[in-house]
Structures are given as C-alpha cells and as structure tokens.
Amino acid sequence: MSDIYANSRSTTDTSVRKRDVNPTSGMCPICIKDCKVLCEVGKSALRGREVLYPDTEQFGHSTASSNKDYGLDWSDFQILTDCIGAKGIAPNPDAATFPAVDIRTVAGGVPLSVPVFTAGLGSTAVAKNYWDGLAVGAAISGSMQVIGENVCGMDMDSVITGGKVTHSPDLTFRVQRFRDFWDGKNGEIVVQTNVEDQRLGTDVYALSKLEVNIIERKWGQGAKAIGGEVRIYDLNKALELKRRGYIVLPDPEDPAVQKAFKEGAFKTFERHSRVGFPEFKGFVEDIEWLRNQGAKKVFLKTGAYRPVTTAFALKCASAAKIDLLTFDGAGGGTGMSPVPMMNDCSTPTVYLQAQVMDCVKIMKENGMYVPDIAFAGGFVNETQMFKSMAMSDLGSGPTVKAIAMARPPITAVMKAQYFSELAQKNDLPGQFTRAYSTDPEKFMIAYSDLVAKYGNDAKNIPIGAIGLYTYWHDRLGVGLQQLMAGSRKFKLKYISRGDIASLTERAAAVTGIPMISELENDLMAKILLE
Template identity: 60%
Template sequence: MSTTGTRTRVEDVNPTSGMCPICIEECPLLCEIGLSAFRGREVLYPKPEEFGTSTASSLKNYGLDWSDFNILSRLRGAEGIEEDPDKALFGNVDVSSEMGGVPIEIPVVTGAYGSTEVAKRNWDGLAIGAALSGVILVIGENVCRMDPEAKFSEGSIEYSEDMENRVETFREFWDGEHGDVAVQTNVEDERLDVEDYVINDLEVNIIERKWGQGAKAIGGEVRIDSLERAQTLKDRGYIVFPDPEAPSVKEGYRDGSITSFERHSRVGMPKKKNFIEDVEQLKEKGAKKVSLKTGAYRPSDVAWTMRVASQAEVDYLTFDGAGGGTGMSPVPMMNEMSTPTVYLEAQVLKCAKILKENGKYVPDISMAGGFTQETQILKSIALSNFDNEPFIESVTIGRSPITAAFKGKKFAEKAKEDSLPTNFKDKYGNKVEEFFITESELKEEYGKDYNKIPPSAIAVYTYIHDRIGVGLQQLLAGTRKWNLSLVNRNDLAALTERASQVTEIPMIHERESDIYERMLLD
C-alpha cells in the first residue's frame, strides 16, 4: 500500500487477507503485516517520515463517484444571456456564488488548514492564493494551542503569533468584498476561547464550529518528532502518545526506537440545545457569520445535523465525504469508514428537500470530499438544483490547493538552482515569469505589489482561478447556461444504474426518451 510504504512480494495477493498466497520466511520486503510487526501503530498512518510534506487519501474504489455522471450539452438557446453569438461567449459566463451571504468569485471554499505542518509550511501560498481568487479561506483547528509563541491567561488564549500571521497574510491581498477568512474551532479551541480572541482582537468575521471530517471521526491528529515539544503539548492539555513523561518512553526516544509522537484532539459530543445557544452567543460576541463543518457520518447523523443547523440558522454548512485529509488520518479509517461523497450528497439533499418543503430554513451547503476538478464541482451543484435554486453553493477543496502551493514553490526554487526537469524547462521555460501563465495578468493588476506574491500563491491562484474558473465557464457555456445558479439536475445523466438509483438522476438512455416522435412528427 503506497500510503504506508508497504508492498507484497507477489502481485496475485489473496483478495480477502491481502497477504501473499505463499508467505515465506526469507521475504526481503515489508508488507503491512511485516512492518506492523516492527512499528505497530505507526503503520496505521501514512508514512510518518512524510508528515508535514504530504497529504493523504483513501485508496478504495467506492463504486460510485462523479465520473458516473455526464453533463448534457445543448445546441439551441441560451439562458442568462442574450441569444447572440457575439455575446454568448464562454468568457461571459458568471461562475460566482455566495456562501451564507459571502460573495465568492469561484464556487470554492478551501479546506480547513489547521495545525498540521504541511499547512503551516505552505501558508503564504494558500492564504494569498485564496485571497487573489476571491474565495473563502478556512483556518483550521488547533492553531492557537499548537503555537509555540502563544500566550495564555487563566486558561484562555491571549495571543497567537501563528493565528495573527495567518489572518493578516490573507488580508494583505483580500479585496474586502469577495471571500473572507474563517476560523474553525474544535473542542480544544472552544475550551481555549479561541473565538473570543479572533473576533475581538483580529476582527475575524466567520467562525466555523467543527463536528468532524470525512477522513476520520476521532479528532485531529498531528505527528511531533521532538520529545520536548511533545511534553509541551501534553502540558497544554492535549492527548499525546506515547506518553512523553514516561521513563520508558524517554529511554526509547534516546535509543531511537521511538522517533515521533502523536498529538490527538478530543472528540466533540454535540447537543442540539447547546449548539443553538452557542450560535446565538457567537453572534452576540460579534461573529458576522457562523458555519458548521461535519463529517461523513451515518444517515441518522446527517439528518440530525441538518435539523440542528436549520434550527440554529447557521449561515452555511459543510459536509465532508470520505476519505482524505491534509494532515494525519489513519489509513484504515480513510479506506473503510464513513460515507463516500456522492452517497453523502444524496442524503444531504433528501434532508434539504424535506426541510424546504415544510417551510424550514435551509442553510447554504458546501460539499467536500475529493473534489479537484471543475467537472466534479459542476455536477455537485447541478445535482442540488431542483427548482432553480441550488442547495449547494460551493465545494470545499483541501488537498489540491496544497499540491498547487508546494508545486509552485518547489519549481520556483528549482528554477533559481537551474535544476528544473529538462522536459518542463524545454516546454514552459526556465523562469517564474515564463512558466506561470497568469504572471502577466497578476503583474498588471497588482503593479509593484506583485513582487510580494510568492510563486506558491501564483500557483494556487492559477489553479483555482484560471483552471477551475475557466473550466466552469466552458462547461456552463456548453449547457447554454451563462450563470452558475442556472445549472440543474436536468443537465445531468447517470451512466450507471447505481448512480441513478442513489441520486434519482435518469440514466442517459432515459433522458428525453419521449422526445423523438414529438420532435420529428409534430
């Protein structure tokens, strides 16, 4: 398994156990069982040595994904624009949206980038790239308590250099209108009164409460390679494994058998009354918007969450399908637990329809869980539009902007060292100003401030704005819809019986099956 860095000796493994049909004593390789015999719980996680420089996802085929649907194109007419070939150009398609009343230029919210090292290492790219793209940037859980420079007073956060830097980095290039920065809080953050600090001291407008994520259901985790740091985090109230205070652990760290520690967050236990009161209190404290992020839990939890979010009147709600994360999620959990995204969206939409039909408030919804391309985004939004008002106003993407950020940063470094791959250099050039296609556009818009934009941020902007944004424009023009809100379920066709059964989208041979005689003979 590539996520754990293990492999089997033969390719034709036992389909039930995953073991080689003949397991031999002299095998020179480390399969999952073999590595587990030496490293135990470490093998539950993606390669520990890659923590901080990687993201991870499941490897399982869930039997249903966005490729099981096709977007139906149209030949005639135009909606949202005049039927004029000189005006109905794909560049005129409006792909903007709103999340809880917050205008966004592209229907994207970034995944919650919290205390995991890979987010911190790539923060400038993620924050500035999101600001340039006009989307919502979510600062994830545990940032304040994990900050080495944080200051506390009577159990509450008083100052966090890391949090302050994250907010200010986004705002340096924020236009003050499109998108915004949100701060996500979990159980640990609530105990620390993080929301009070960021609302009052940093003037953050959006607070996002977290009830879980699709990659794992047991709380946030990070890996620490310092005994001293592990001890500090335990002193600050975190759960740390192995116990950095235990004499045997200290000895194991000194002799090299223990190389890192796991920091775990506690799991929230939400109650309806408590949450409704919490949302009211957050608004009273000055939060302009309150959102809720939850994971891919069982159907009864989906329905309960929708009911509570409706009664609390949160501004928007994010559901995260299985299974991938920006930090450290157990591999078996990513593969084998939680509801995959398309199934989850179908459940969420059933709830939204029932609420709306009964006159109940339905918050704006963002879906997360493996989104990387404009086709997936469009299908998700279209699937939610039953009557010209989509329930889903955006998708949340986490891993792919990080990939864009560290790819941009790494290739800019290689360009300075004159060590770019030959095929890349020959095709796209050897300088940043040559291989970033949006370089001239950004330079014209930002003038002297362009020099403050790091290559990682240019990469994130180019990915979100130039690839996803333009890709959405082209797809929408193909449906003859010149506004994102116009795309609907009639623009989709299912390619498999399972996709049709789960979502109630007709299969492609069923779409308009009664049209032929009427169109040809009337």
C-alpha cells in the same frame, strides 16, 4: 469487490513480493521467511501503530487520501449539453461565448470570485509550512481560506491566561497574511474551532482581538471520525501539549518513553484532539452566543457520518440559522488521518450528497430554513464541481453554492513552490525547460495577469500563491466556464438537476438522476411529430 491493496498501500509505504495476491487479504499466496519486502503485516510487526498513518517520513510536506473504489463517484454521471436557447445571457453567438459565463457565487453571505474555497487547514504541519501560498493564494483569488482547528493550542508562543488564550502569534500571522492581499470584498478569512479551541477561548480571541468576522464550528471531516492528529518531533513540545490538555501518545511523561525517544526507537509523538458530542439545544444556544460575541457569520463543518446524523446536522443548522454548512465526504485528508479509517469509514461523497439532498427536499417541503451548503471530499476538477452543484438543484437553483478543497490547493502551492526552488538551483527537468523555460515568471502562466492587476506588487506575491491562483482561475475557472457554456447556462444559479444524467444503474438508484438511456424518451416523439 476485492481488496487487493489490503496488505500493500503507497500511503503506508508498503508493498508485496508477488503480484497475484489473495483478493481478500491482499497477502502474497505464499509468505516466506526470506523476504525483505515490507507488507502491511510485516511492517506492523516492526513499527506497530505507525503503520496506521500515511508515510511518517513525509509528514508536513505531503497529503494523503484513500485509494478505495467506492463503487460510485462523479464519473458515473455525464453532463448534458444543448444548442437551443441560453439562460443568463442573450442566445446570440456574439454574446454567448464561454468567457462570458459568470462563475461568481455567494456562499454563506460571502461573495466568491470562483465557486471554490480552501477547507479548514489548521495545526497540521503541511498547512503551517505552506500557509504563505495558501492564504495569499485564496486572497488574490477572491475566495475564502478557513484556518483550521488547534492553531492556538499548538502555538508554543501562545499566551494562555486562566486557561484562555490571550495572544497567539501563529493565528495572528495566519489571519494577517490573508488580509495583506484581500480586497475587502471577495472572499474572507474564517477561523474554525473544535472542542479544544472552544475550551481555550480561540473563538472569543479571534473575534475580539483579531476582528475576525466568521467562526466555523467543526463536528468532523470525511477523512476521519476521531479528533485531529499531528506528529510532534520535540519531546519538550510533546510535554507542553500534554500539559495543555491534549492527548499525546506515547506518554511523553513516562521515563521509559523518554528514554526510547532519545535513543531513536521512535522519532515522533502523536498529538490527538478530542471529539465533540453535539446536542440540539446546546448547539443552537452556542451559535446564538457566538453571534452575541461579535460573529457576523457562523459556519458549520461536519463529516460523513451515518444518515441519521446527517439529518441531525441539517436540523441543527436550520434551527441555528447557520450561514454555511460544509459536508465533507469520505476519502481524503490533509495530515495524518489513519489510513484504514480513510479507506473504510464514513460515507463517500456522492452517497453523502444524495442523503443531504433527500433531507433538503423534506426541509423545503416543510418550510424549514435551509442554509447555503458546500461540499468537500475528493474534488479536483471542474466537471466534479459542476455535477455536484447540478445534483443539488431542487427547482430553484443549486443548494450547493461552492466546493471546498484541501488537498488540491496544498498540492498546487507545493508544486509551484518546488518548481521555483528547482529553477533557482538550475535543476528543472529538461523536458519542462524546453517547453516552458527556466524562468518562473514565464512558466507560471498566470503571472502576467497578476502583474496587470497588482503592478510591481506582484513580485511580493509568493510563488505558491500564484500556483493556487492559476489552478483555481486559469484551470478550474476557465474549465467551468466551458462546461457551463456547453450546457448553455451562463450563470451558476441556472445550473440544474436536468443538466446531468446517470451512466450506471447504481448512480440512478442512489441519486434519482435518470439514466441517460431513459432521459427524455417521452419527449423525442413529441418533438418530432409536433
């Protein structure tokens, strides 16, 4: 397929002068000197490495993803409906209504009120800027919030003694903010750790000082196959992060770099973290060590690596008896993942899940322990969630117990917060106010539900958190209930591989899900002639 966006992408704020671009390079057929439009090549000539990343001016208040068509996604499958019988409820019109569908799940031993949780959101500025809404929103939704990598290392108020963190106000705040509204039963707060965190002792600090119950080791994510990156606006902070052992580019200790920064030639430094190189024996021993340190549950988050690495991750997770293993498909990111990497590296989600299910089938056939699995990578709605869980059934119910999201929860929180700010300034769009009023307590449709649950304390819930709750419960939750009722499956454990069919030959070839044109052909005559 052609790559017409190779030289112009909204993520890098680049464009082209002509629409009929070269389908291979994405360049205008005629490139001229007298052109003020900045394409990828032109902007790269001026700003170099900055053009590798999503629009730097929006860092901290944006998320980014690829815009590449991978040739196969969840739209290549169709959900099959039924009207004969029901599973999980009496097949009675008065009982089998869609609000009666139970969408609760247990992932990694953690009960969830909705089968979705927020994947690791760490030191990237957008997570910190919107943490109030994200953490409280996850708590009131009865879900999990994973605190991502590098939080202690990036906290300028951290106390580091002998190379180990002994106090981090930022991590403390992030844990506590979730617990402020947590019911103690549904959902949990999880602390994720990468190579830098392990060196700093973030795991031990979280377990011993903050009484965190769950640690998640991180091998990578679908948006990038390198360490995490963030932008740094302050020279002194850049210097301190380099002293702490991070990779900071350009070198903040270089006098020429300092001069260029002070003169405004560039506005931000890049902070990069290292990548790990897991080994089987070392990983299993590490997980045992974590449990000895007090971890009640241990998760693993991995990226969309090549097939043999996917198998390796499952083998390690099985041997170490990991509670929850999250696979993250290619295509999305929450901070500043390199745009070329988001587009053209790693395995897209549907292909990745097909590989995972091939491995799980082998594991089950050979009596191996299979951890609960979560999938991430471009999920935004309930149809995609249903299809992923259905594909993961190998005869005993879905192996995928929940879907992890990062960009959509951030968007839900940002949008709710922004529209509340617009309401305070009397600057809401006219069409919106005519339809939904100017009062956040009215245009946030789930607000009354939270008042009924929390009473006067509902006023203490951040507006962004209400947005996340509304998105997860009032949209995804109700939408999933409707889909499941249409398939006559009233509990998540009854969703099966037979509930979806492939619409394209590629989908059938990659996943083994039969084409809808071939499905049950052998049974139709039997039904008619019995």
